[in-house]
Amino acid sequence: MARSQIDWGLATSILLGDFFHNFTDGIFIGNGFMWCEPSLAYTLAATTLYHEFAQELADFCLLTNHCGFKVWEALVLNFISGLSVLVGAVLIVAIEVPVEVTGTILAISAGVYIHIAGTECMPKIMAYQEGEGARTYLIAAILCFMLGAIPIGLVLIDHSHGC
DSSP states (O other), X not given: OOOOOOOHHHHHHHHHHHHHHHHHHHXXXXXXXXXXXXXXXXXXXXXXXXXXXXXXXXXXXXXXXXXXXXXXXXXXXXXXXXXXXXXXHHXXXXXXXXXXHHHHHHHHHHHHHHHHIIIIIHHHHHHGGGSTTHHHHHHHHHHHHHHHHHHHHHHHTTOOTTO
């Protein structure tokens, strides 16, 4: 069986964006353990891990279905990208980083994902509007987004920088 062409442009966007996103999740978790009560820090870590499950599943689907990677290649690349959580957590705990720098890193990370969603993912979702099962596909995409975003929003409702 012939191997399909790998879309390195999309794959690079996904993997670099995921690396940076995971790095900032590590910063988020590290800050939680440095500045917040232990119960809130563990809640932040658990919610972030839950949110990551949905996000990593979406990345895996994009890497295998749209970028042309084999399953094992997508798993390895996703795992390597996921290690940046540890890098972010260790760095934020090891060095004193001003809150302004942390906020800037988090804002850039959000911007990367908004860019990927708007320029790569949404056009692919919108392309299914004309095909069979378009409504089901769109509903599934919205539910996957909600699965990752709502838990983070719920944890942050009563969050303050003083924890």
